[in-house]
Amino acid sequence: MNKELKILAVVVFFTGLLYWGVEPYAHHAMHAKYDGQGNEIKIESHGFVYDGTTEANVNGVIVADLERKVMEEGSPEPKAVLAAKLAAAKDIQSKKASFWKEVGTIAELKGDATAGEAGFASCMGCHNGLNMNMGGVIPPNLDHAGALYDKNYLIALLKDPAMASNVDHKYADTSMHPMGSIKGTMSHQQIADVVAFMKEKKAAEPTAKQAFMEACVRCHAMRYDKVTQLGEAPKTKENIKTGHDIEAMKYAQKVAEEQATLATYMGKLPPDLSMIIRARSGHFMETFIEDPQTQLPGTSMPRVGLSEEGYEKVHQYLMDIGDPSKPARDIAAPWVLGFFVIFTILAYLWKRHQWKDLH
Amino acid sequence: MSTRRDFMGMALGGFTAAGAIGGLYAAKRTWDPLPSVKAAGSTVIDLSEAIEGEPMTEKWRGKPIFVLKKTAEMPAHDRDVVVDGARYHVSIALCTHLGCIPAYKKADQTFFCACHGGVFDTSGTNLPGLPPPSPLEIPPFKIEGNTLVLGSEGPEYLEMKKNNLVV
């Protein structure tokens, strides 16, 4: 018996070692990110607080990396190129810092919801729920905007949409953010008022699905819940004489056209999110949604600007669709495991009896 | 060997059998029709499209359905579905003999089954002396405005069912 336990210890040790190597350790090594000096960069969520910290961190790494490269470069010509890049990076760094500083000052103003109503009304020209593509993408429905999005983010968005979403690199050349025309048109007080209006009047708690529909669906489909970029797919009926469902075909074409416009605008078609919660870790999703640039530098996905509560709703919906067996697992697990524990005890008693007089 | 051996062995065997029943339950659930199949078990028929004296064919749960808006000359029957004063004959278009689809003969105002010569009148009643043992079956229906929802049991259907008219 003693010997068997020793053998078991050896087997367990090597099995555990193997597991540690191919799972926790390998994942750690695969997903680690390093800065220019080879130090590991820890990407952490900031609890969905938007104050320019993530931008400062990301830009800090870029600047530090370029500074090191400029130092190391010997020949003058590439050195000059690197120096120019460094200057540009520093420029972006300071622009972002002052932008978020200003957002901070607006956040301290006291907004007047009543005064903000008129300003919000003009948003309705585009955010009208008509599923019309404008400049590449469908403007989102704002019914629960106050509950879903963070206050600082909303302020930043009204001030400069590209900067707020941290996708200004996309519009560096000639193109403009679809909501870019708003930039610089509102006074600080007007911004504070409109945000106050949303935070008061558009703040009803959304369901998990509503949160997803408003925050994600204009770009991402959810086919396992029959949701496309145009929203909920309509129920249609086939023509029983031909076997074809013409309405469904027409709808499919509309979706395909919307996807083509979107893919041109975004550079690629944003993925269907039905299985995303299984394909990416919880940590990835959290930091990615907070600021896509932290996980995929250069991506055209904008920051969504969700508040912590808003993120939890969206996450809940992703879980509901991507991992629907969780409740059934939780019910079955104690029964099945309990069965095998008792099974093993009975088997042990039987074994002990069979082997009783053998030695 | 002692009796205890039998006891422990049998206890283990019995317990394993109980577990196997649990496994069989899971297997049974796996064989059940899928929820999407069940959800698709309802069909809405728009009666405004019906033309008097011209039966239309619909599909419900994979089976063909006759919907015949009766003309004034066609005899009324307790099996008729009355919507907005108009009388309709609604039935599963499968002969009650062996399940072939009868065809409507406009001249005779009958449904004729080519397989074994069964004939039904415009109320779906089988004519005597022919193979079909019973009238055409009426599917569960519910009247909603000018539409008929097949797959749910409305009061009119339950009334017919009570009077043994649906089969």
Place this chain on the structure above:
Amino acid sequence: MAKIDEKAFPFSKQWLDDRLALTTVMKVLNTEYWIPKNINFLWAMGMILAATFGILLISGIFLLMYYVPTVEGAFDSVNYTIMTEVGYGWLWRHIHGIGASLVFLIIYIHMFTGIYYGSYKRGREMIWISGMLLFVLFSAEAFSGYMLPWGQMSYWAGMVITNLFSGGSLEAYGLVEWIRGDYVPGQAFLGRFFMLHVLLLPLVIIGAIVFHFATLRLPHVNNQDGEEVDFEESARLWKEGTVESRKKSEVIPFSPVFLSKDIFVMGVYFILFFYLVFYNFNFAMDPVNFDPADGLKTPAHIYPEWYFLWSYEILRPFSKDLGLIAFAIAQVIFFALPFLDRSPNVAPASKRGLFQIWFWLMLVDIIVLTFMGKLPPTDPAFAFIGLVSAVLFFVLWAALPFITMFEKKIKE
């Protein structure tokens, strides 16, 4: 025709014995199939493998009822229909995934048990060879099954592994296309690997399992000291039936005595198995495979499932042709173990001097190779460790005949 008892009641014991020799069969396979007493729980791995194969077969049958083997339908049939719609579909899928992973863990334990105790030589060569054949068949079964969800890992594993058949500088791309039935893994590829996974390979595996059992019958299983057991004398003592004679006997019958221990070990194994099924299934279902197959986008990291990592790593550190040759040798070298071990000793490695060092080095080397196989190859430190381990693997095999040739004979 043999004599039959005319009066026997239909389907009674005598009636069946006359027709099927039931009692004899039970004796040969169960009550008089002698197993040495001197064994430990590692001897239960064979039955655990048989049970796991049974579980894979049953869960696979239920998955098969809803799986759609088309490139358009496969991913959604697995991830939506089976996981969302089918009653307990998730249970079959988790059992199938965990079973596929654990079956390899047990196979490796089974293999290394055999190597440690020298259970592959002096009459037991065919047990080893048929077992290795099963290992190769299970590998093929696992690989073909991995194609079926048609996610990114399925597609790219299919791409990379079939490319191996181009033979490096031989550039046999015609062969690769023939295997795929297309220029890239597509419908033809999915269809044929589906067929292999659910029909041809399982049939061959069942045949090979029967063969593996058959190879055991004459030489009998080994024991943990490598002793020569006098099976006839021990069987006689057991059949005498007294407590004293049974104590003196060196053997036990397969059923019920050996089986009772097997079933207890199996119980422990099933607790682990179902714990993983309910609470830690992610390790057997790679996250990357939850992205649908996309022939225009390679995932950032491509690696096989953990049980193929060591041989994958042997391929990686070398140039293309050398890597392929190394990989090919690594796949078959274990078959040759009974012939490369030149020592007549059948004994645990702990009593075999240098061979003991060889055994532990080989085990650790394969674990290190497994680690390195999953790590990104870009890191020079990892790449170096990978290269050293791969070289060590071949050095060990080359050294085996010499180590064992000079091994001291333990007994006559």
